[in-house]
Amino acid sequence: MGRRLRYQVAVSLDGFIAGPNGEYDWIVPDPAVDFAALYREFDTAVMGRKTYDLVAKQPDHGAMPSIDVMAFSRTMPAATYPGVRILNDDPREVVAELKKKSGRDIWLFGGGELFRYLLDAGLVDTVEVAVNPVLLGSGIPLLPPGNMTKLVLSDVKRLQASGMVALAYGVEGGVGPLPRIQYIKSQ
Numbered sequence: 001m002g003r004r005l006r007y008q009v010a011v012s013l014d015g016f017i018a019g020p021n022g023e024y025d026w027i028v029p030d031p032a033v034d035f036a037a038l039y040r041e042f043d044t045a046v047m048g049r050k051t052y053d054l055v056a057k058q059p060d061h062g063a064m065p066s067i068d069v070m071a072f073s074r075t076m077p078a079a080t081y082p083g084v085r086i087l088n089d090d091p092r093e094v095v096a097e098l099k100k101k102s103g104r105d106i107w108l109f110g111g112g113e114l115f116r117y118l119l120d121a122g123l124v125d126t127v128e129v130a131v132n133p134v135l136l137g138s139g140i141p142l143l144p145p146g147n148m149t150k151l152v153l154s155d156v157k158r159l160q161a162s163g164m165v166a167l168a169y170g171v172e173g174g175v176g177p178l179p180r181i182q183y184i185k186s187q
Contacts, residue, residue: 002099002100002175002176003098003099003101003102003103003104003105003106003175003176004099004105004106004125004126004174004175004176004179005046005095005098005099005105005106005108005118005123005124005125005126006041006042006105006106006107006108006124006125006126006128006179007108007115007119007124007126007127007128008038008107008108008109008126008128008129009109009110009115009128009129009130009142010024010027010129010130010132011129011130011131011132011142012026012131012132012134012135012136012139013131013132013133013134013135014135014136014137015141015142016136016138016139016140016141016142017110017111017112017139017140017141017142018054018110018139018140019136019138019139019140020138020139020140022050022053022054022140024054026132026134026136027132028132028133028134028162028163028164029162030159030161030162030164031161031185032159032160032161032184032185032186032187033130033159033183033184033185034183034184034185035183037182037183038183039064039065039066039067040066040104041104041105041107041182041183042067042104042105042106042107043066043067043068043103043104043105043106044067044068044069044070044098044103044104044106044107045064045067045068045069045070045106045107045108045109046069046070046071046072046091046094046095046098046106046107046108046109046114047062047069047070047071047072047108047109047110047111047114048071048072048073048091048110048111048113048114049071049072049073049074049075049076050111050113050140051071051109051110051111051114052071052073052076052086054110056071060081060082060083060084061081061082061083061084062084063081063082063083063084064083067083067107068083068085069083069084069085069109070084070085070087070094071084071085071086071087072086072087072088072089072091072094072114073086073087073088074088076088091114091117091118092117092118092121092123095118095123096121096123099123099175105176108124112140112141112142112143112144113144115142115143116143116144116146119143119146119147119149119171120146120147122173124171124174125170125171125174125175125176126168126169126170126171126174126178126179127151127168127169127171128166128167128168128169128179128181129142129166129167130164130165130166130167131164131165131166131167132162132164133162133163133164149171149172150171150172151169151170151171151172152169152170152171152172152178153167153168153169154168154169154170154178154179154180155167155168155178155179155180155181156168156181157181157184159184159187160187161187166181166184168180168181
C-alpha cells in the first residue's frame with residue numbers, strides 16, 4: 001500500500017497558512033489538541049525552504065521529536081543537522097521514494113508552494129486543515145493557483161474551547177485509508 005503523504009496545516013478562515021511575513025502567532029491554541037499523539041502519526045516531515053527558514057530559528061534547527069525532517073531548497077547548500085537534512089534534490093523524486101518505504105505517514109509540514117508542487121505531481125494523499133477562527137486579510141495562501149483536485153471529506157472535529165474546526169480530506173486517487181482526526185482529545 002505504501003505510506004501516505006499528508007498535508008496537515010493550520011489555516012485562517014480566509015485561507016492563509018501564515019501572515020504576510022510568515023507569522024503564525026494568530027493560530028489559536030486549544031487544550032484538546034494532543035501534539036504528542038499528532039507527532040506519533042509520522043516518522044518523516046518534508047518542508048520547503050521558506051517554512052524551514054521559520055523553524056530553523058529554533059535552537060534545534062527545526063528538528064521534531066522522533067521525526068526525520070527534510071527541507072528542500074534550491075538556494076541553500078545541502079546540510080545535515082541532528083534530526084534535519086537540507087536537500088537540493090527534486091522533492092517529487094525524494095517523496096516518491098519515501099512513499100515506497102515502510103514506516104509511518106509523511107507530514108507535508110507547511111508550505112503552500114511545496115504542497116502545490118507535490119499535489120500536481122499526484123503525490124499528496126490527504127489534506128487535513130485546522131481552520132482557525134481568524135481572518136488575516138492577507139498572507140501566504142493555503143495553496144497557490146494550479147490544477148483542480150477533487151477531495152473526499154472523511155472526518156470533522158469541532159474544538160469547543162477555541163472555535164477551531166479540524167477537517168480531514170482524502171485526495172481522490174490517493175493511497176491508503178481516508179484520514180481520521182486522532183489527535184483531538186475528548187472534550
